[in-house]
Amino acid sequence: MSAISVSGLRKSYAGVEAVRGIDFEVAAGEVFGLLGPNGAGKTTTVEILEGYRQRDGGDVTVLGFDPGKAERAFRERIGVVLQESELWPVLTVREIHRIFAGYYEQPRDVDEVIDLVGLAEKRDAKVKTLSGGQKRRLDLGIALVGDPELVFLDEPTTGFDPAARRNAWELVRSLRELGKTVLLTTHYLDEAQQLADRVAVLVAGEIVRLGKPSELIAGTRAQIRYTAGGEEIVVETDEPTRTLHELTSRALAEGLELEGLEVRRATLEDIYLDLVAEERS
């Protein structure tokens, strides 16, 4: 059974369509990425699924519930990490976990959760003494303390330095090992590629591509790049072997060196940037 099922979802703000009829399914236990540039409608979509916003049209089911009704039984089973939120600065990590644990029928052990998100050493530290990355771990901890089946992560690493991002990725992977379903939004491509089983690319409120990261790359043409006369030349081809052979034979015959020669497959990033550019033009 799907954990999340969305069809024909629409939402407008003051006449401007932020989400224009999107469809996708997320299977139980899957890590699903919503990828897109800022303003593509990612947060709007997630906040509809979390129960924060009412949709204008379409059908949405999350864990068998209509999130628009925001029932208590529904909120028992989801965990939410918001893009921006702060907690009481004078309370300790443990106190905040205990407060949130108390809201759920069957919470997880508080200390276990603190260990899981890597805040064991900061257990009794006040929130105001935590670094940015540690605060995000705290956000994740209180999202997990109710032992949810489904975890929403809205841009979990925005503003992180590279090391902190790697740590956060490890945490998301540990969620998968716990069997949680995860819906992740991000505008970082490598993040989606690293973490998500499947990715939907959202541009201007529409899904322009959906599939496994490897599927999105498959079927693209190889690119041969080199520099000639100070200009970078890119040759796209379905037959890289033949094209490369022709190119190098000609260069050898003329006694030329192809500077900066490389052959590579388009990355998800190239595809993504193309999609975004197409959609915007």
Added chain:
Amino acid sequence: MRLFWHQLKAEQLTFWRSREAAIFVFLFPPLLFVLLASVFGDGTRDGIPAGTYLVAGLIAYAVANTALGGLSIVLVIRREFGILKRLRSTPLPASLYLAVALLSNLIVVVLQSAVVVLLGLWLFAAKLPENWVAFVLALGLGAAAFAGLGLAIAALVRSGEAIAAVVNVLILPMSFLSGSFGPANDLPGALKLLRDALPLHYLLQLVLGGYVQGDALWERPTAIAVLVAWGALGYIVARRRFGWEPRER
């Protein structure tokens, strides 16, 4: 019920943990009482010992200040931090959250009131309440009505920077006009009209009625009606306008 106690403990923890804020919030009404009673505390007022009058006045002020000011300040600041939004996605019911936020503040008022009464007894020859039931009911009704107004203010004011100033502008002039802080008998006509429209005047009537005259609460139906009307207006505005998410700045 378990959730209620859990949340009340959480609220009390957050209040007392911010030690500086807690101490000054807690001490302000008792300090104000000692100051005002030192100036206006001699003799009698409408046949009532002035000290007793001020005890009742300061308690009415503390209820209004806490239910309207304390509640709206806490809500606006937490909304700005995103705490309210975060809590919305937990199973904690919204109505329980708001009720406990108010109640937690009222616990502080009860402690403050006790200190004010004791100071009054000790320093200014004030008396204990004549009619405890009417006195407590008046405070309960006042707290509910001013909490409604507090929710409305929290719904209308956008930023945490503005809320404290807004609360001061609302509460302090109203307290002076109503006579909570000492005699305000010879008001010019326009100010008297204003005073008669504002809710604190009526809360003070009810508190004085129970505390000083020993009357039952329902002997002042007009005062009850005006307080209920103000409170209802507050809840209606809050119902329509209150949001849990940080506002665009």
